[in-house]
Amino acid sequence: MAKLTIRDIARLSGLSKSTVSLVLNNSPKVDPETRRRVIAVMREHNYVPSFAATALAKGNTGLIGMIVPGLTWRFMADINYGVAKVVEDTKYEIVLFTSTNERDYGGAIDRVMSSGLCAGLIVVNHDKQPLDRLVDLHRGGLPVVLIDTLGAAGELPAVGADNHTGGLLIGRHLLGLGHRRIASILGPVGHPYVQERRRGLWDALREAGLEPDPGLEAETGFEEALVRRRTRELLDLPADRRPTALFAYHDSAAFAVLDELLQAGVRVPEDVSVVGFNDIDAAAHVRPPLTTVRQPFADMGRRAAGILLSVLDGVESDEEPRQIVLDTELIVRESTAPAPADR
Amino acid sequence: MAKLTIRDIARLSGLSKSTVSLVLNNSPKVDPETRRRVIAVMREHNYVPSFAATALAKGNTGLIGMIVPGLTWRFMADINYGVAKVVEDTKYEIVLFTSTNERDYGGAIDRVMSSGLCAGLIVVNHDKQPLDRLVDLHRGGLPVVLIDTLGAAGELPAVGADNHTGGLLIGRHLLGLGHRRIASILGPVGHPYVQERRRGLWDALREAGLEPDPGLEAETGFEEALVRRRTRELLDLPADRRPTALFAYHDSAAFAVLDELLQAGVRVPEDVSVVGFNDIDAAAHVRPPLTTVRQPFADMGRRAAGILLSVLDGVESDEEPRQIVLDTELIVRESTAPAPADR
DNA sequence: CATTGACGTTGGACCGTTCCAACAGTAAGT
DNA sequence: ACTTACTGTTGGAACGGTCCAACGTCAATG
Numbered sequence A, B: 001m002a003k004l005t006i007r008d009i010a011r012l013s014g015l016s017k018s019t020v021s022l023v024l025n026n027s028p029k030v031d032p033e034t035r036r037r038v039i040a041v042m043r044e045h046n047y048v049p050s051f052a053a054t055a056l057a058k059g060n061t062g063l064i065g066m067i068v069p070g071l072t073w074r075f076m077a078d079i080n081y082g083v084a085k086v087v088e089d090t091k092y093e094i095v096l097f098t099s100t101n102e103r104d105y106g107g108a109i110d111r112v113m114s115s116g117l118c119a120g121l122i123v124v125n126h127d128k129q130p131l132d133r134l135v136d137l138h139r140g141g142l143p144v145v146l147i148d149t150l151g152a153a154g155e156l157p158a159v160g161a162d163n164h165t166g167g168l169l170i171g172r173h174l175l176g177l178g179h180r181r182i183a184s185i186l187g188p189v190g191h192p193y194v195q196e197r198r199r200g201l202w203d204a205l206r207e208a209g210l211e212p213d214p215g216l217e218a219e220t221g222f223e224e225a226l227v228r229r230r231t232r233e234l235l236d237l238p239a240d241r242r243p244t245a246l247f248a249y250h251d252s253a254a255f256a257v258l259d260e261l262l263q264a265g266v267r268v269p270e271d272v273s274v275v276g277f278n279d280i281d282a283a284a285h286v287r288p289p290l291t292t293v294r295q296p297f298a299d300m301g302r303r304a305a306g307i308l309l310s311v312l313d314g315v316e317s318d319e320e321p322r323q324i325v326l327d328t329e330l331i332v333r334e335s336t337a338p339a340p341a342d343r
Numbered sequence C: 001c002a003t004t005g006a007c008g009t010t011g012g013a014c015c016g017t018t019c020c021a022a023c024a025g026t027a028a029g030t
Numbered sequence D: 001a002c003t004t005a006c007t008g009t010t011g012g013a014a015c016g017g018t019c020c021a022a023c024g025t026c027a028a029t030g
Helices: A008-010 A017-024 A034-046 A051-056 A074-086 A108-114 A131-139 A163-176 A192-207 A224-235 A249-262 A295-312 B006-012 B019-022 B032-044 B051-058 B074-087 B108-116 B131-139 B163-176 B194-205 B226-235 B251-263 B297-312
Strands: A061-069 A093-098 A120-125 A142-145 A157-160 A182-189 A215-217 A244-247 A273-275 A292-294 A323-326 A329-330 B063-068 B093-097 B120-124 B143-146 B157-160 B182-187 B217-219 B243-250 B273-275 B292-294 B323-326 B329-331
Touching: A008 A034, A008 B297, A008 B323, A051 A292, A051 B051, A061 A074, A061 A108, A061 A295, A061 B120, A061 B217, A074 A093, A074 A120, A074 A295, A108 A224, A120 A131, A120 A249, A120 A295, A131 A142, A142 A295, A157 A163, A163 A182, A163 A244, A163 A273, A163 A329, A182 A192, A182 A224, A182 A249, A182 A323, A182 B032, A182 B108, A215 A224, A224 A244, A244 A249, A244 B074, A249 A273, A249 B243, A273 B063, A292 B329, A295 A323, A295 B093, A295 B143, A323 B329, B006 B019, B019 B051, B019 B120, B063 B074, B063 B108, B063 B297, B074 B093, B120 B131, B131 B143, B143 B194, B143 B297, B157 B163, B163 B182, B163 B194, B163 B243, B163 B273, B163 B292, B163 B329, B182 B194, B182 B251, B226 B243, B226 B251, B243 B251
Parallel strands: A061 A093, A061 A120, A120 A142, A142 A157, A157 A323, A182 A215, A182 A244, A244 A273, B063 B093, B063 B120, B120 B143, B143 B157, B157 B323, B182 B217, B182 B243, B243 B273
Antiparallel strands: A093 B093, A292 A329, B292 B329
């Protein structure tokens, strides 16, 4: 089972390795009969050209790298699906890199990336800090497209959803139901999308002549325990300041909120309305089904892949780097209801 | 911003490329002072060695490939986490390949794999058919470790959870609560783990002197609609054959079951008990919280990575390829209760 | 003083492809 | 018969690293 090289195939089919190479690259210049013979030989010995050698010689690996912060978020699957659908009928192949831990950014992955492993990069929902690094790579000639980092993309092409409108829709929906004190479970405030959603909510409030109340905002990061604690604290506010609606900036946080409310004996939506964001599929299965905002994740993947491919294939749009904002959509389910009468 | 080569670095630091190469590979033979100088030069021009060239020359890419059937399953994240934790302090890097669609197996990914892109492979929950291909690769010298495919691993090393005991525990739990008619929402029957779980349930039934009733088994694949339909059909059975407990072979199917029961006005667990399998984190948040079996996903990843690394680093265990079976654990929540009195 | 060994460094073959310039052979055009 | 064009094939120089055998220096050893 010794590894065969192109040289072996050439010898076995009585040709030069140049010709075999031409066959490998589907050159029209090679005689059909010859081609058939060579292919037969390759089949028979199931020869596969060496990735490293090909990459070195061609100066191109045919790999598109996708960097995701983790796999725990369900919507990564959707984004990935979108990207895959576009890439699968090109000559490129997708490889995923996950950064399970913080320290790794700028470390190993970074080294792998800049070593030319990937011909292009799709980076999802990256933290703010290492963005500069990506800009460097991009300037150095490695095409990069961002997903879900619109606010901070800078000169990099990016596609994302309209988080601002998402927040706005939620705000209007709740205000329309008569809610006046709407609390925010922000998650990690540092992320651009959080800022956007918040801005959307604020704009809705102001439309209604209200001012955002900082006392009703809770930063929580992603830790479930913290989400629960903050939720409890909001419930413990004096009655005249207690929120009648909770806006969790992620569905997963909303689940924890629902659970905490249940345990506290608060009825949803009769006593308090709850909304999430993202519309991951569990949102429809939770009790009560969650009102939330849907992001077109698969589309985001598709568009990002499209941009990347067009620059990889040299369909260099001479315009400015594109930033694409896709629509978000309010999905009303049963976790929101008219605000209880103020007594 | 032209790409620098090792030759450039050599010239810039007044040395031969051999020496620079030694520095790159942390050889102890190079003078500390020299090393410092070279590193300084590399920093200054932020030089990164070419992946392809290194791989070609070394005959090793330092990449561990992980092939997963998709990202939609939450537990993939846990497996990946386990693998990553072990790999992250080695010289290896993980790359993930997803197979979004069927046709792709044996196609592009396969070609990439056998081209030597990865030094080793971890394959999760692979379908049965293309296993032969993996065996070929393995025989051809590419180390492969399987996760969650124990039943069909054959000569390949594999790690999985004890699905049989999982099924057994569920069976005993339900029987202990007085249930006699236990229905199975199997999912895709073809998968080895489904067979194992079923066998576990059967063994429990037989322990109790009962025979499995094929009329209470529903094959559903992964389609939610089908799960719902089968659930409904089971409910529509005549009262004396209608199940008092539903065992869904995946938590996600269990969610659909719960939902369908709710819509049919059937109370859980008062009228019917429901159990799932996997203990994905949403299982605790659903109403009622789901009784299920926990699989040690992260551990599975860790162990698999351990095996792979040991053969990659030549700590070739001379024993037979290892097959590791990890314990599963019954998690009792509120979706199961004593069977309603038979009338 | 000649020999040995250790230490750092180096030239160059090699890894398995691609790709270009050159080539032989045949057909068509004048 | 003589160029011209075209078709299919080929040798060999890249691509950017690794690694081995060889080399010069210098200190220690017999």
